[in-house]
Amino acid sequence: MNNRTPYSRKLLFSGILFVLPALAYFGLIYWYPLVQAFEMSFKTMLPGMKMAFAGLDTYKEVFSDEAFWSSFAHTLYFTVIAVGLTVGLALVIAIALNNVYWKSTQNVLTMVFLVPTLVSFAAAGLIWDWILHPRFGLANQILMFLGVSDLPSFLQSQTQVIPSIAIIHAWVRIGFSVIILLAGLQSIPSTYFDAAKVDGTRGLQLYRYITVPLLLPQIGAVTLLEVIFSLKVFDEVYITTQGGPNGASNVLMLYLYNNAFRFYRMDKAAVAAVTIFVVLLVFGIVQRRLLAGRRYEF
Amino acid sequence: MSFRRFLPRFVLVFFLTFAAAVMFLPIFWTFTTSFKTQPEIVEVPPAFFPDSFANFSNYTQVFERLHFWQLYANSIAFSGVVLIASLLFASLAGYGFAKFRFPAREVAFFLIVGVLMVPFHSVAVPLYRWMDAMHLVDTFGGLVLPMLVSAFGVLLMRESMTTIPNGYIEAARIDGSSELGIYFRIILPMVKPALASLAIIKFMWTWNEFFWPLLIINTPTKAVVTLGLSYLSNMYFKEYHLITAAATLSLLPLVVLFLLLRRWMVEALTGAGMKG
Numbered sequence: 001m002n003n004r005t006p007y008s009r010k011l012l013f014s015g016i017l018f019v020l021p022a023l024a025y026f027g028l029i030y031w032y033p034l035v036q037a038f039e040m041s042f043k044t045m046l047p048g049m050k051m052a053f054a055g056l057d058t059y060k061e062v063f064s065d066e067a068f069w070s071s072f073a074h075t076l077y078f079t080v081i082a083v084g085l086t087v088g089l090a091l092v093i094a095i096a097l098n099n100v101y102w103k104s105t106q107n108v109l110t111m112v113f114l115v116p117t118l119v120s121f122a123a124a125g126l127i128w129d130w131i132l133h134p135r136f137g138l139a140n141q142i143l144m145f146l147g148v149s150d151l152p153s154f155l156q157s158q159t160q161v162i163p164s165i166a167i168i169h170a171w172v173r174i175g176f177s178v179i180i181l182l183a184g185l186q187s188i189p190s191t192y193f194d195a196a197k198v199d200g201t202r203g204l205q206l207y208r209y210i211t212v213p214l215l216l217p218q219i220g221a222v223t224l225l226e227v228i229f230s231l232k233v234f235d236e237v238y239i240t241t242q243g244g245p246n247g248a249s250n251v252l253m254l255y256l257y258n259n260a261f262r263f264y265r266m267d268k269a270a271v272a273a274v275t276i277f278v279v280l281l282v283f284g285i286v287q288r289r290l291l292a293g294r295r296y297e298f
Numbered sequence: 299m300s301f302r303r304f305l306p307r308f309v310l311v312f313f314l315t316f317a318a319a320v321m322f323l324p325i326f327w328t329f330t331t332s333f334k335t336q337p338e339i340v341e342v343p344p345a346f347f348p349d350s351f352a353n354f355s356n357y358t359q360v361f362e363r364l365h366f367w368q369l370y371a372n373s374i375a376f377s378g379v380v381l382i383a384s385l386l387f388a389s390l391a392g393y394g395f396a397k398f399r400f401p402a403r404e405v406a407f408f409l410i411v412g413v414l415m416v417p418f419h420s421v422a423v424p425l426y427r428w429m430d431a432m433h434l435v436d437t438f439g440g441l442v443l444p445m446l447v448s449a450f451g452v453l454l455m456r457e458s459m460t461t462i463p464n465g466y467i468e469a470a471r472i473d474g475s476s477e478l479g480i481y482f483r484i485i486l487p488m489v490k491p492a493l494a495s496l497a498i499i500k501f502m503w504t505w506n507e508f509f510w511p512l513l514i515i516n517t518p519t520k521a522v523v524t525l526g527l528s529y530l531s532n533m534y535f536k537e538y539h540l541i542t543a544a545a546t547l548s549l550l551p552l553v554v555l556f557l558l559l560r561r562w563m564v565e566a567l568t569g570a571g572m573k574g
Contacts, residue, residue, distance in 0.1 A: 014477040015398025022391035023406055025447045029425070030413045036424035096314050101307040109311075111560055112318040115325065117567070118552040120506030122524040123545045126531055127328045130538045136340050138327050145343070171324065176567060183568050232417050235508040235524075239531050253419050253509075260423045261513065273420040284415035 034277070040270035054267070062271040070247065071255040074162055078251060079230040081166035082173075087223050089170070090177030095211065097178070098185040110182065117175035121168075125239030128168040129155065155240050158248035165249060168236050173229065177222045184218035185211070224287040228280055252276055325549070332356055332543040339539055356543040363540070366547055368519050369526040373551075376441060376511075376522050377504040384448040384500050385493055391447075392455020393485055397467060407456075413449040419509065426513050436516045445504060451496045454569065458492035459485060495566035498559065505552060523548045 044054040062068050093113060100106040119127070131138045132154035140151045154164040188211070196210050212219070234253035237243065243250040243258070252272060260269035331339060333348035333356070360366055395407055425444055426435070434440030462485065470480045486493070508524040515521050518529065527548055530541050556563055 011398060011477075012400045015394050015400040015403075018394025018398065018477075018481070019391045019406055019410075022387045022410055022447050022452055025387065026410055026413050026449065029444050029447075030416055030421055031409065033421035033424035033428065034416055036427075037420055040424065093314070093317060096310060096317075099310055100314065102311070105311055109314050109318050110564070112322055114564065114567070115553070115556070116321055118502065118556055119325070119549060120508065120524050120527075122506070122508045122527050123548045126527055126541050126545045127324050129531065129536070130331065130542060131324050131327060133538070136342065136344070136538075138323075138344070141343055171321070174321070179564055179568050232419060234419070238508075238512070239528055256419060256423070260426070266423055266427070269423050273423055276417055277420040280417050280420075281415055 037270050037273045037277070040267055041274045044267055058267045058271050062268050062275075065268075067247065067250065068255060068272070071250045071252050074248070074250055075231060075233065075252045078162050078166050078169075078233055079227055081163055082169040082230045082233070083223060083226045085166060085170035086173045086177055086226050087219065090174050090181055090222070091215075091219065093174070094178050094181035094185055095207065097182055110179065113178050114175040116171050117173070119172055121172060121235035122239050124168050124172050125236040128164075128171070128236075129240050132164055155249075156245055158245055161241060161245065161249040165233070165236050165240065168240070169230065169233060173226060177226065180222050181215065181218055184215050188214050220290050221287075224283060224290065228283050228287070231276070231280060231283070328542045328545050331538065332546045334539055336537075336539055356539045357547070360540055360543045360547065364526045364529060364544060365519055366523075366526070366544070369521060369523045370547075370551075372438075372520065373505055373522040373524075375438065376445075376507075377501050379442050380445045380504045381497055381500045383442075383446040384451050385497060387447040388451030388496060389455045389459075389486060389489070389493065390481070391452045392457075392459050393481055395452070395456045396459035397462075397464070397485075410449050410452050414453075418444070422510065422513060429514060435514055436520060438520070440514045441511060441520075441522075444510060445507070448496070448500055450570070451500065454492055454496055455489065458489045462488050491565075492569075494562055495569050498555075498563055498566040499570050501555070502552060 041058055042054060042056070043051050044057065097106055097110055097113075100109065116124070132140075134140060134151065134153040134156055137154075139154070143151055152160050154160050192210055192214065193206060196206060201209060232253060233251050234257065237249055237251050237254055238257070241249045243254050253276070256269050256272040256276070259265045259272065330346070330348055333351050333353050334345075335349070335353065335355075338345065338349060391410065395403065429435050429440045429443070432440075434443065466484055466488075467480055470484055475483070506524060507522070508528075511522045511525040512528065515525060518526070521529070527541075527544055530537070530544055
């Protein structure tokens with residue numbers, strides 16, 4: 001597409017026209033509201049009062065709000081457990097699947113692991129709310145059968161609620177990470193393993209020195225993807241506990257939702273929205289950087 | 299195959315099958331619970347299977363109370379409109395970015411891909427006020443409006459269209475095809491796999507979307523399936539025989555789709571992961 005061809009001017013406009021609908025749409029639906037969120041965060045918007053410039057007042061209010069910091073802490077705690085479970089288990093499952101000798105068995109098993117990924121977080125919340133029911137839920141029935149006397153109360157316990165929701169989250173997300181990691185494993189040429197074996201590398205050492213290092217780009221990619229996903233956790237929490245018991249599962253998105261739609265403090269919600277945006281932006285930039293570098297060439 | 303080689307292979311499959319069964323157990327348990335009566339549910343220890351798989355009373359109750367047909371219809375309309383719109387807009391933009399040069403193209407591309415870094419929740423509040431001002435709260439229009447174009451889709455489309463040789467396009471131009479004609483008759487047929495991937499992903503994501511429907515829809519008959527589920531969990535007394543039936547119904551369409559399109563589905567999800 002040379003600029004000197006007689007078509008160039010027409011082509012230039014065609015190109016712009018092709019991208020214009022999407023561009024205008026995102027300007028209107030994402031970028032303009034994002035600017036508005038920033039704007040709202042600097043204004044007082046108490047219900048029934050006129051909007052006025054408030055400077056950093058709302059920021060001060062939110063950042064000295066204990067509920068904000070506890071929701072922040074819960075979100076981080078949740079993210080660590082959920083991502084650890086998801087990526088850790090997915091890695092083990094993917095490596096195991098990759099070693100299955102019979103191809104059709106491997107395919108069928110992969111499909112089964114993928115099924116929970118289809119489940120919405122809303123439905124997963126309901127399903128697990130039932131499984132984790134302290135008295136009649138399947139989880140405690142199994143634990144009782146195994147002879148555990150001190151049964152957990154999962155979603156109804158202040159200390160267990162975040163790990164419980166993390167399990168729900170991981171259950172939905174594992175299958176997705178499994179197929180990404182499996183695709184990565186299958187793209188590692190067997191010559192690497194053959195060479196290592198000739199050099200005398202055996203058993204678990206093969207994983208330590210060959211598989212995991214060569215898989216690092218994919219591991220890094222799914223980890224960051226899951227971190228970004230987990231920081232936005234909302235649906236399961238809303239469905240199962242609504243932040244309870246006693247605020248123990250209040251997460252950032254719930255803080256935002258409650259302020260905007262329960263307490264009608266749009267300004268505080270806007271501050272939370274800006275904070276979440278900045279936090280995720282940092283992770284997003286790290287993600288792009290990591291994906292750009294550290295590639296192994298096969 | 300000698301036994302000594304067979305054994306470790308078998309043990310591995312055995313453990314994986316066990317792990318897969320554990321992963322599948324919650325869905326299985328939900329399914330069986332949905333056929334149980336209230337007294338069966340509080341049995342300790344619980345029976346593995348319901349007394350009768352012909353007990354559809356939970357399902358009939360869910361259909362009546364939640365107007366589940368209506369929820370299905372709303373979810374299908376929601377996902378369908380979103381899917382078609384994103385296929386159209388994403389492929390148009392993808393083509394523009396893949397095969398044309400124009401000023402500020404990189405900036406324009408960043409403005410689209412950058413959306414992937416903006417959490418929807420952050421723009422949801424201003425967006426809601428907007429919808430409120432335009433009287434779109436509690437309407438289908440308000441529900442679909444923020445979901446119509448997919449930034450991920452633009453990325454996917456651009457990538458697959460870049461691989462199309464320019465010769466095809468230039469030949470069509472010399473033959474006198476219009477630019478839009480080239481897009482419809484030459485480009486789109488060549489990226490069918492990518493379009494299928496995007497369609498699958500977008501349908502799944504939209505079907506499972508919860509946050510925006512929760513904000514924008516207030517009338518139960520206008521709700522989508524995921525939102526309808528939340529109506530059951532909000533009650534003080536949780537009726538698990540109904541909850542499990544509703545959860546099963548919400549999964550059903552995606553599971554059927556998965557069984558029909560499993561190979562496509564795996565490919566689509568793998569592609570989605572690579573792009574983040």
